[in-house]
Amino acid sequence: MDVILKYFPTLDAIQRERYAALDALYHEWNARINVISRKDIDNLYLHHVLHSLAIAEFVRFKPQTSIMDLGTGGGFPGIPLAIMFPECHFHLVDSTAKKIRVCDEVIQALGLENVSTQWTRAEEVREKFHFVVSRAVMPLCDLTRLVRNNISSEQFNAIPNGLVCLKGGELEHEVMPMKHHTLVTPLSDYFSEDYFQTKKVVYTSL
Numbered sequence: 001m002d003v004i005l006k007y008f009p010t011l012d013a014i015q016r017e018r019y020a021a022l023d024a025l026y027h028e029w030n031a032r033i034n035v036i037s038r039k040d041i042d043n044l045y046l047h048h049v050l051h052s053l054a055i056a057e058f059v060r061f062k063p064q065t066s067i068m069d070l071g072t073g074g075g076f077p078g079i080p081l082a083i084m085f086p087e088c089h090f091h092l093v094d095s096t097a098k099k100i101r102v103c104d105e106v107i108q109a110l111g112l113e114n115v116s117t118q119w120t121r122a123e124e125v126r127e128k129f130h131f132v133v134s135r136a137v138m139p140l141c142d143l144t145r146l147v148r149n150n151i152s153s154e155q156f157n158a159i160p161n162g163l164v165c166l167k168g169g170e171l172e173h174e175v176m177p178m179k180h181h182t183l184v185t186p187l188s189d190y191f192s193e194d195y196f197q198t199k200k201v202v203y204t205s206l
Helices: 002-007 013-032 041-058 078-084 097-110 140-150 172-181
Strands: 066-070 089-094 115-119 131-135 162-168 182-186 199-205
Touching: 002 041, 013 041, 013 078, 013 097, 041 078, 041 131, 041 162, 041 199, 066 078, 066 140, 078 089, 078 097, 078 115, 089 097, 097 115, 131 140, 140 162, 140 172, 140 199, 172 182, 172 199
Parallel strands: 066 089, 066 131, 089 115, 131 162
Antiparallel strands: 162 199, 182 199
């Protein structure tokens, strides 16, 4: 929790309480339904919560922004972002039912009213959103092709609507076909911990 306050010291009391509650909630649910590696659960705040919040460093979503978290897994980056942006709506999508169940339990325990979930494949989502976020394993070209029809034409944020995803490693080849409307930002620009040295936030306008 301290690492969250290091970078986000102005959190209000409700946000602090919700972030603090994540540790016990994820330890409890991960013991029942494995959504985070057993070896990694003790790094929850650094590897999962703060990593998710890199998106909040890249773009401050304005109130009423709608965001889909595609392939949310256990709720990352969607749940940490929903705590950070309580006036935005987050829709968490995953094709694995047990992962959505964990998300639902955590959302209910935190009292988050700005989050919905959907157990489905990405191709089945018909709604429009201002942004899609993801901790992406899928190649960027495939991901943009998948979500292009889910992006709303209504614009009111500081950057055009599009895809904001968290990726690691060398991305030059992957980004090349979309380089004219894609921005890659190293997370080391935001966070000093070694864990973030090879990680990046990738934004593509759609």
